Amino acid sequence: MRHGLDEYARLDSPLHRWEPRCKFVGLMALIFAFSFIEDLYLLLPMLGITVLLYKLSRLPKTYWCDRLHYPGYFLLGVVVVLPFVSGETILFEIAGLAVRWEGLLDVVEIATRFLCIVTVSLVLFGTSPIATTLRAMRSLGVPSLITDMMLLFYRYLYETLDRLTQVQTAMRLRGFNRQQLSWRNLRILASLAGTLLVTSYEQSEQVYRAMRLRGYGRSTARVSEIPVRTVDAIALGGVLAVSLTLVVLQSLGIEIWKF
Amino acid sequence: MHIADGFLPAKVCLAGYAVTGAATWFSLRQIRRDRDPQANIPKASLLTAAFFVGSLIHIPIPPASVHLVLNGLLGAVLGYYAFPAILVGLFFQAVMFQHGGMSVLGVNAAMMGIPAFLSAYVFQFRHRFGSDHRTTLSVFGFLAGALGVGLSALIFFAIVIANVPSNLNAEAERSAVWILTLSQIPLVIIEGVFTSMLVLFLQQVKPSLLQSTVNSEQ
Numbered sequence: 373m374r375h376g377l378d379e380y381a382r383l384d385s386p387l388h389r390w391e392p393r394c395k396f397v398g399l400m401a402l403i404f405a406f407s408f409i410e411d412l413y414l415l416l417p418m419l420g421i422t423v424l425l426y427k428l429s430r431l432p433k434t435y436w437c438d439r440l441h442y443p444g445y446f447l448l449g450v451v452v453v454l455p456f457v458s459g460e461t462i463l464f465e466i467a468g469l470a471v472r473w474e475g476l477l478d479v480v481e482i483a484t485r486f487l488c489i490v491t492v493s494l495v496l497f498g499t500s501p502i503a504t505t506l507r508a509m510r511s512l513g514v515p516s517l518i519t520d521m522m523l524l525f526y527r528y529l530y531e532t533l534d535r536l537t538q539v540q541t542a543m544r545l546r547g548f549n550r551q552q553l554s555w556r557n558l559r560i561l562a563s564l565a566g567t568l569l570v571t572s573y574e575q576s577e578q579v580y581r582a583m584r585l586r587g588y589g590r591s592t593a594r595v596s597e598i599p600v601r602t603v604d605a606i607a608l609g610g611v612l613a614v615s616l617t618l619v620v621l622q623s624l625g626i627e628i629w630k631f
Numbered sequence: 632m633h634i635a636d637g638f639l640p641a642k643v644c645l646a647g648y649a650v651t652g653a654a655t656w657f658s659l660r661q662i663r664r665d666r667d668p669q670a671n672i673p674k675a676s677l678l679t680a681a682f683f684v685g686s687l688i689h690i691p692i693p694p695a696s697v698h699l700v701l702n703g704l705l706g707a708v709l710g711y712y713a714f715p716a717i718l719v720g721l722f723f724q725a726v727m728f729q730h731g732g733m734s735v736l737g738v739n740a741a742m743m744g745i746p747a748f749l750s751a752y753v754f755q756f757r758h759r760f761g762s763d764h765r766t767t768l769s770v771f772g773f774l775a776g777a778l779g780v781g782l783s784a785l786i787f788f789a790i791v792i793a794n795v796p797s798n799l800n801a802e803a804e805r806s807a808v809w810i811l812t813l814s815q816i817p818l819v820i821i822e823g824v825f826t827s828m829l830v831l832f833l834q835q836v837k838p839s840l841l842q843s844t845v846n847s848e849q
Contacts, residue, residue, distance in 0.1 A: 517662065580673040
């Protein structure tokens, strides 16, 4: 399987060693706590926690930069649009467009929250193999139908992507001009998508037969869960306490940096 | 058409997860009534992968190009599996490409999945008008595709404008939602036409693909 998700899943760090179920619960709680933050005074502690987590995970900076390439466009959109449309207090004008103070504050708040949540997500899914994370989700109560679908989806995604690339190359070599929007081109592209669906459907029948032969669907002895170590539980307790503190501070509107 | 992490307040994110939880529970309950639900898991998974890849096909709209959402088609083909399929697809988009995000997974899944449900039911109505007839298929394929993306666009803009930025007045927000949604009409039509063509292709090549769970007798 070719993928970038498990690229750094075998490193050795406290986050890599953290029991997957505890890690999932703890970091998801942190993600939600971050989404609660609206007070500018709480952005700095949130940023500090995120940097600390990423440092602890020992994931390389290049991994972070590569992963932020695509969502960076979203951030750019926010930075470009919000200061001009949100708020009433005009700070200055650029080419006749007023830059507003409230809009700038919105940008700072959204961009920081966005970067922190994405970084914690990277730590969550980058420090364990995806199969381990899905097993943890299953043991935490996510329905088996969903986790089975996730595993199979992930297993066959790149195969389907390769198939699309091959067919598109063949179409180009046969002179298909994809730059024009015409009835004929739309029909050809619909046939291309249809072919992908039909091929996947036929492959799924073979996959199901192979899975049945390997015992899929029969009741098996329940795999005993690895017990949670004390250190994992303490780490989970710590992260939950931090998350709860952030939510409480935000709810009470306490400006901690004024003390 | 994804809402990114950090964009929405926590209460909206939590409400999104609640709606998605309820829709997933409903889907799973319907799926379990199927004769052999396990047999359909590989089918639904691989078709989800194919839909995911199919949505990467760019449709030229000079001078740019767009990619389709295909949630209406997904509803028409997968029936009750459509919602879990969308949830799985969005989860991996968030995890692999940071497209969407974990805090807004519930909102995005509800935004794409509930219109897919409705598309599945709209596509089911074709049985009342002669399901195998080409004209019926193409009309209901168009309606399913257009409804899926159109409704998702409306929900998307309503959520975005209502939550960010917070300093617009209500009148401006309403106008913005309608203007942005109306600007999607060409895309809605293209998605509808594309879905209609694809449904006709499937009827010709693999008709069994159009017998989704929502359409089959349970």
